[in-house]
Amino acid sequence: MRHSMILAAVLLSLTAQAQVYKWTDSDGKIHYGNQPPAEGQPAQTLDIPSQPTPEGGVNNVRSLERAKQKLRELRATSRGVPVGELDRPASRKKSSKTQEPVYIGYEDRTRIDSLNSDIRRLSSSTIGNASSRAREIHAAKDELRQIYRKYGIKAP
Structure with missing residues (x-):
């Protein structure tokens, strides 16, 4: 069901066209619009096929993941650490688990x-x-x- 709906949407988008009207007004200026001109003015109809959605525009998860990875690499480079180090939480002060035990006299x-x-x-x-x-x-x-x-x- 879902695949048939997607297929129908793709087929309709391929055949969709935007209708554009071109006319010249009384001053000689050329106008373009998606509505026909006022009554009495001759207009030429231009059939312009709409642009299909780019493949990456529908499912851009891969490009998003690539961009996130590139950003991580840039952050790691700017901090001077390997990319894997970015996943570790930054500890400004040592936690009590990693501290040396205090010597008591x-x-x-x-x-x-x-x-x-x-x-x-x-x-x-x-x-x-x-x-x-x-x-x-x-x-x-x-x-x-x-x-x-x-x-x-x-x-x-």
Whole structure:
């Protein structure tokens, strides 16, 4: 069905003609138009076949793809990188996955372990009152934040 409609449209476009009228007015000027002149003026009818649609005009996907590829090549050349590099996202700063791990000194590592142990112990303890345990947990977390801040690490 679809192919027959396309075929019919192509055949009609090949036979389509634009009718143009040519006439000379009273001043001797020659006019052209797609409407006949006013009554009483002789006109010559010119049958001009319409231009068929160029093959690339109907389906220009290939030319669009070629143009996009050429643009990519120009961008790569202007940036001084291979074309394949354009597909990769530009990373201005290194992501945390590719960064080297930060070295934390021995004293600070042992202090971090000790503070984490204290926080776990106080969280599961029932000795003393709840407000004093909460203050100690808060103080331990503050000290952890200070140690991590010293190394430029966000506290977990």
